[in-house]
Amino acid sequence: MHQISHDTRHCIEECLRCYQACVGSAMTHCLEQGGIHVEPQHFRLIMACGEMCRTSAHLMLINSPHHKAVCRECAEICELCAHNCDRIGDMQECAEACRRCAESCQKIAAYE
Amino acid sequence: MHQISHDTRHCIEECLRCYQACVGSAMTHCLEQGGIHVEPQHFRLIMACGEMCRTSAHLMLINSPHHKAVCRECAEICELCAHNCDRIGDMQECAEACRRCAESCQKIAAYE
Amino acid sequence: MHQISHDTRHCIEECLRCYQACVGSAMTHCLEQGGIHVEPQHFRLIMACGEMCRTSAHLMLINSPHHKAVCRECAEICELCAHNCDRIGDMQECAEACRRCAESCQKIAAYE
Amino acid sequence: MHQISHDTRHCIEECLRCYQACVGSAMTHCLEQGGIHVEPQHFRLIMACGEMCRTSAHLMLINSPHHKAVCRECAEICELCAHNCDRIGDMQECAEACRRCAESCQKIAAYE
Numbered sequence: 492m493h494q495i496s497h498d499t500r501h502c503i504e505e506c507l508r509c510y511q512a513c514v515g516s517a518m519t520h521c522l523e524q525g526g527i528h529v530e531p532q533h534f535r536l537i538m539a540c541g542e543m544c545r546t547s548a549h550l551m552l553i554n555s556p557h558h559k560a561v562c563r564e565c566a567e568i569c570e571l572c573a574h575n576c577d578r579i580g581d582m583q584e585c586a587e588a589c590r591r592c593a594e595s596c597q598k599i600a601a602y603e
Numbered sequence: 604m605h606q607i608s609h610d611t612r613h614c615i616e617e618c619l620r621c622y623q624a625c626v627g628s629a630m631t632h633c634l635e636q637g638g639i640h641v642e643p644q645h646f647r648l649i650m651a652c653g654e655m656c657r658t659s660a661h662l663m664l665i666n667s668p669h670h671k672a673v674c675r676e677c678a679e680i681c682e683l684c685a686h687n688c689d690r691i692g693d694m695q696e697c698a699e700a701c702r703r704c705a706e707s708c709q710k711i712a713a714y715e
Numbered sequence: 716m717h718q719i720s721h722d723t724r725h726c727i728e729e730c731l732r733c734y735q736a737c738v739g740s741a742m743t744h745c746l747e748q749g750g751i752h753v754e755p756q757h758f759r760l761i762m763a764c765g766e767m768c769r770t771s772a773h774l775m776l777i778n779s780p781h782h783k784a785v786c787r788e789c790a791e792i793c794e795l796c797a798h799n800c801d802r803i804g805d806m807q808e809c810a811e812a813c814r815r816c817a818e819s820c821q822k823i824a825a826y827e
Numbered sequence: 828m829h830q831i832s833h834d835t836r837h838c839i840e841e842c843l844r845c846y847q848a849c850v851g852s853a854m855t856h857c858l859e860q861g862g863i864h865v866e867p868q869h870f871r872l873i874m875a876c877g878e879m880c881r882t883s884a885h886l887m888l889i890n891s892p893h894h895k896a897v898c899r900e901c902a903e904i905c906e907l908c909a910h911n912c913d914r915i916g917d918m919q920e921c922a923e924a925c926r927r928c929a930e931s932c933q934k935i936a937a938y939e
Binding site for chain 3: 871872874875878879882885886889890891893896897900903904
């Protein structure tokens with residue numbers, strides 16, 4: 492991964508961490524808890540967030556210039572997912588991963 | 604897939620068709636041809652296009668409201684990939700799939 | 716997709732159809748219905764089945780010889796998912812897509 | 828990710844590391860180097876290995892019992908990819924990530 496910058500590598504790491512937190516939380520914690528944790532709007536958001544993070548990481552690994560627009564969208568969905576995790580409660584690990592990923596993706600999206 | 608509209612189902616189909624054309628063309632035709640077909644800029648674009656199409660389809664299947672922004676980005680990358688396939692030559696199947704997918708994604712992205 | 720055989724192309728289609736049925740059913744029908752439809756064992760199986768189908772299609776598009784072992788595993792998980800959809804009820808579309816995909820994957824896995 | 832065991836978490840990490848090494852090396856190093864680095868058999872293997880690692884991680888995050896068969900197949904393809912990276916040369920980072928991932932996946936596949 493020679494031509495990939497330090498900041499991009501860091502963002503790939505944050506995206507894959509957030510992907511793990513989202514899919515892992517949804518498919519274990521949320522399904523086991525049930526109730527508000529499997530409400531469609533919440534569950535869709537956390538799964539959509541996981542998929543966006545997985546894809547943002549992939550486009551950065553491909554070294555495609557299109558990763559910036561994807562990172563911008565990823566940052567938005569991560570922010571929403573973090574807020575939603577706070578609202579649902581008992582989802583701190585996922586909310587924190589989303590906030591870190593959003594910050595990292597915003598930085599990448601803002602590059603010249 | 605009861606709550607998914609006819610237009611969205613159609614767009615999912617076009618995205619998965621374009622994904623197949625991009626990844627299939629890159630990993631068989633382009634690799635076998637070599638030369639201009641494996642030039643980094645072209646190869647990255649076709650693989651990035653395939654990934655965006657795969658992800659747009661996934662977000663529509665999740666029924667997430669975020670699919671619109673992803674479809675908008677997908678349409679842009681599909682247009683670029685179609686032009687690039689024309690430039691490279693001998694990539695008509697892929698170029699056509701990209702144009703159809705771009706048109707379908709633009710329609711979804713433009714919905715109220 | 717010049718070097719991809721007719722049977723392989725057909726299997727890619729069935730895998731992507733089953734992927735759509737699994738993820739689409741889980742994220743719309745099952746989440747909306749709730750109750751037995753979001754029981755962890757069922758929901759994990761349908762999401763795992765969708766992911767296996769997506770990946771089997773991808774390995775066939777890559778034209779990798781490893782697709783056979785992946786198709787064998789995909790056929791097994793599709794069979795289980797079909798049975799589970801029958802058990803849950805009201806999941807005929809998904810069950811049928813799983814059965815067709817399993818049959819197609821078994822054929823690919825059995826090739827010399 | 829409460830119910831996911833320590834060994835499984837470790838394997839998810841190794842899979843995502845190997846996925847990054849494979850896709851990152853293929854799409855930057857191999858495409859830039861050209862020649863033997865874009866020979867179809869090598870390039871397909873490294874991309875297939877990346878996809879298998881990505882999927883193994885996903886099935887472990889889903890907490891599906893099917894991850895074991897997928898990890899077994901992932902270990903095999905990682906071993907082959909490591910050997911092939913040694914043969915091609917100048918791919919040590921990727922070869923090492925493949926070997927570590929293979930070891931971790933074998934351990935998961937061998938669990939009772």
